[in-house]
Amino acid sequence: MFQSFEVTARPEQGPPRLEGLRGEIAKAGLDGFLVPRADAHQGEYVAPHDERLAWLTGFTGSAGFCAVLQDVAGVFVDGRYRTQVKAQVAPAFTPVPWPEVSLGDWLREHLPQGGKVGFDPWLHSVNQIDQTEAALEGSGVQLVPFENLVDRIWPDQPAPPMAPVDVHPLEHAGESHADKRARLGAGLREKGEAAAVITLPDSLCWLLNLRGADIPRNPVAHGFAVLHASGEVDLFMDERKLAGIGDHLDMGVRVHAPDMLLTRLAGMPGPLRLDRDSVPVVIAEAVGDKLSWGQDPCALPKATKNAAEIEGSVQAHLRDGAAVVETLAWLDGQRPGSVTETQVVE
Template structure:
């Protein structure tokens, strides 16, 4: 942790975690290994054996090799070319982080298989670590490659990363029953009954194991999850494979339904299973499937049995999330009130991060931030997942938009909120586009829809006001969020790629945006929960669904062009601000309360 100018200790570091200058030498070392292994290339994903979204420092091989520190992407290193594949969230960032020896590539527009085939037109042998690729991902690549052969091998990066950190051994602790809402023994019994013909289900993702066993951990920064593997058996028992040192403070929490084994015992246990064994092709590593096939264990492909139950939050989890958001909302109000009192040009992006985390810490309930705070002023706001460092730290000037995307990890809930704030006098273009983004956020907030619809069916609601002006944003409109778990959670998504129908209890973000590269960025984000919609007299569609807003923090009225809003949009905004006032006024005082009253005046 770093002590900031404002004398606030923060979780976030502002050091450079990777450097473009180191990439060329490391790439050459990898190429030397390729030659000795008789390989023409090697694939380096940002992934670990547990197939969660976030990785521990020891598994951050993509950043170590290339310098790119985004949360998603992969590199293919060949003898003459090295491509770094990133999606639309990271296309500005990657250009600044990788050396000229690496070529940034727009994924998925440029397909991995197509690029490899083009780069190796006469065929070749490309290596991959089977622990770092899911069955689905490997199949998709294999089926599209013709002359090129995919070769399983040990991880070549580990051979050249001489100071690679050790695997984490963070302590595991119990999540209180009053917050989990269901005993883990009941979860095990309930899910075991859904296995059908399968005798066992393999569970690898850390948040699934944490949810199933009502435990939390500290192996991944910002994500309270432990690393391990689990086998859910049809007799309503679980075998947990984990480093024993992590469990010393857990007491007898796991109980008689859970057997603990060392993680090194996992391969032998897989080979000894009596099938059929269920694996989720979207998350199971190829290496585990290889073990089952070698042992001639019958395999059933099915979704991880924890995924949908975990996504459907129970009443205790929703109640805890509401409480966490009120606490977090009050911290945000104190921060925004402080920010508005600072003269333009007097602060830097790091000052903003420190001040905001300081307000969250002052609640005496913050366990961690839920991700690295995005504090981007002016052009940095257009970098969707910008991370400020000591080198990039910019002064917040008059006329800038300041985009602050942040969140907290509290024992009763995970928060994620974005507010875009006017610094001094902001231009008409920025205000117009802010209002378009706001209209899209309101449209999602007000939505009602028939059961059975998914994120791809609702995503366009957020984009129509931008589309009308020929504008758009490249990321999804929303992601699932955990209950004191990962801030990004599946399987639900509010996006064009979201195919899982929404169900009551699911929590999502609602975060449309617009980004003018080199100039400014806009994003407005609240968290929302799926709920049963109130019946409408005379309606013909039974059992419709709607969203409950969980985040209550004022939206910057100075950036709103009021004449662009329709009557219902204005009514929604004014009602939202009155609710912000009612909920948060008892939680703040002094200058923060005065700011809140002014910020929630009707439009």
Template structure:
């Protein structure tokens, strides 16, 4: 099993650790200290040695931060984690609704007489610090660069991961690393930039056609890199990780590998302008360049957009990965349907969330292609389904019960693609309220699937399509509608999203999730998720000939629970889409699954 069910959160440890941190804060002459989730690579998923937020507070979510002051400690979480955080932190910490409450505003209210708040410049970006400082003008509050005070009080902090990289096949990448380096170097020269600093692990992996295993669930390697305008790359990491690259080096010195501690000195020796991404690079990178009076060109990481726009070979591979994963999902859902029938009929021995997770991973492993799961499977029954990023543990494991909903959000890491799918199923006969809520979520998912839009529009312009049916019923959900997905890389990938806050134009080749939901605390959670790829839309009769349009290709083909669909709430186009989708599921999967799953598939894809 890749997934474990141990409890990593320790709320009872929070108060003494907070007290120790406050002692360090006072000793430094500070009034507070910021503890982010992010590591020096600004990762959403971090290595054990970088889980400072979890170690201090007990909160295990994938976004958020804590600010410790002398008399209060706020844990800032977004809408995905407002149920979860209540169960994971001690009363010494106070949840803060973020981003509705800005850090600068909270500090101003909490330190009315001003003060000095420390932060580690390796764990925050220039853009992040600038935004906070802008809101602190006139408050008398100063942000102070500091050593990491949490590391001082963490006696058994784990070592940094040091696992070797592997080469990613060029025939799956669709481009050699030399071609990528040359293409991006040409863009640097055109922009008049001498070099670009790369700090995102997935950017470095994509550029060099390598994959790693430093971060669980994400096939990435932790490193820093500098891409020069001649296409050469300097890597800074544990040198043993990159032995496979060093051994493959030709006579040229296109790739140089150096230890971690060489990074800052090399930064100060560069010729400018040097490209730095203010939204992803640690502030410490900017400070090192400034110390040597090197001209900084603030611009996006040059790998981010090319990486997000999958090439035709990558998309072909992704389609294969999704069909393989869909077959495994159908085997799982057929098994789950049979087990639920036993439960409802009173003939089964009961079924728990952990057993469901184990079964699903088993079906994926049976493909003999699974490299890892793409994140810890979210399997929430009944009220646990309302915890958006719920992770079942031995302590929280809950038995499935008739009349409840089960939300399963999961994915696999395959060499040819990364998958992410959510299905919500009824255990027994659903209530009218459950069916109405589910169908409104489904209407939003269909609306995104059917969307067409002019080139140049972003996820901000589409997000509302997924919410209108919920809004009309006075309902909504507190997370984005979709995130980017990597190609055997991170399951959450920038820069594009389907979100109210995304202004990145959608471009062909981008792979995104489509996952509206609805959550009723203490009762149930609903989410339906497919992965979709942006593509050129065909011209329509009578349309503007000069106006290029885009739409989505669906990559995920797994049936949606028809027992939860209230057909009366769907219009004709929505019913037609659902029936066509299910017909396509059957056509693509019937020959890929066992006889038992094929029988289930035939029932699950019947027209309504």
């Protein structure tokens, strides 16, 4: 079954967790802390390890964030979740209509004397922080990179995902990863860039013809990569994930432990391309003055499908279409009003 109706958080769990976080905020000398629904890869879906927003507040929607101050905790949600958030969070949290109310405007209102608001620099993109800082200019409110305070108080936080990686066969990919690397590397050379940092799991998996299972129902593996203008790649991924792929990765791909990423970036020559819409703040800080802003080099090539990928899409749509038709035929046979949405899913 692809959808679960299991209740993973309850409103009454939120207030004591909120008080625990406020204690850590005070000990850190901060006036607030931001809790996004995001991981270091800025994906729409996150692993249980990264479900900090749901753990803290009880809100389980696929988008939103919480800004926790000592006297108010705003849960920012868009129009899809205005009803859901009221049912899932305790009165200790205040739902905020977003993006109608921006984080910058909200912080200005609730910190009129200014203050320091912490954020985990792995969980926020450069663009997100730049936009909020611009909105806060002149307010006296500062955004401060800090270690994740939610992780300090989450005693049974699940471990980071460690699902095995599989090879995406050439017959389905339509192009070897060596050819992809060479093609994209040539594009970097044309722009005078030494390398590009790849932080999006779908880009990484497309580039290296890999598939993973770190996120349920999303065929991606968590990791980072640096694509050099030479076509070589430094892959930052736990080797245990790669144990089952044999010699798929050739000598042009060097594998490193994930915690070596920042150190390696600091020692690499530039310019290094970063995508400000997706790169975590901490990576941009590690690159420093060697950075070159630009789009993820995999984005457009990945979207431009070759013949093998188009055929794969056709076959997938045939299978999916058959399943939809079967479901609709079954639904037509039910008495009107006798079936709930949940029963249709089941």
